Amino acid sequence: MENQSTRQPGLSALFGSFAKIGLAAFGGGLAAWTRQEIVQKRRWMDDKQFLSGYALSQLIPGATNVNLAVFIGTQMRGVGGALACFLGLTMPPVLIVLVTGYLYLHSQGQPSGVWVGAALEGMGAVAIGLSLGTGVRLGRHNIRGVVPIGVMTVITVLIGLLGYSLVHVLMVMMPISLLLTWIVRAR
Known part of the structure; x- marks a missing residue:
């Protein structure tokens, strides 16, 4: 290729x-x-x-x-x-x-x-x-692993089902996602 x-x-x-x-x-x-x-x-x-x-x-x-x-x-x-x-x-x-x-x-x-x-x-x-x-x-x-699947699921529920604002959800979930990914990779 x-x-x-x-x-x-x-x-x-x-x-x-x-x-x-x-x-x-x-x-x-x-x-x-x-x-x-x-x-x-x-x-x-x-x-x-x-x-x-x-x-x-x-x-x-x-x-x-x-x-x-x-x-x-x-x-x-x-x-x-x-x-x-x-x-x-x-x-x-x-x-x-x-x-x-x-x-x-x-x-x-x-x-x-x-x-x-x-x-x-x-x-x-x-x-x-x-x-x-x-x-x-x-x-x-x-998307593989517990953290990405969990973050994706939470974001989908918050925005898609509960109707929260995309901006607000991203402001909260982005740092959480980065922190969780960093913790998992540091192990």
Whole structure:
């Protein structure tokens, strides 16, 4: 297998890949599409690198998937790569959202408004399914041991079931997770 550090995609390849991701993931599931394109298809990163970038992208302010695109672009080609990935990811979907918003706004009260609303609801269900599937797949291969499983379970319950704020849960659970991991590894 070719050493991944020697695979330096061009700026146009980065832009094209992220434009494809942005278009394919309309309605959600960007992390799933990004992993499929960057890790599985292109082999520009492995799962560990991707998961590290994804975790970092969730912890810093901003849209997680845009942060991830910028992270990947920076890793591949520096500032130019970050810009290529950002523009590739955001430009095509922005155009689609503008057109969809126009159609939705102008279809209210019209017979076509029913199918526009139904299409948007269907895309939401697909996005949730893709996110869950990606989480399960990444978790199965990368979350091992009592501490990571316990932290993941607590965070899932606090945010998903009890409705606590993501920011508050992360502010509490991040230092706890780091401390527990440090203690386990120090043994």
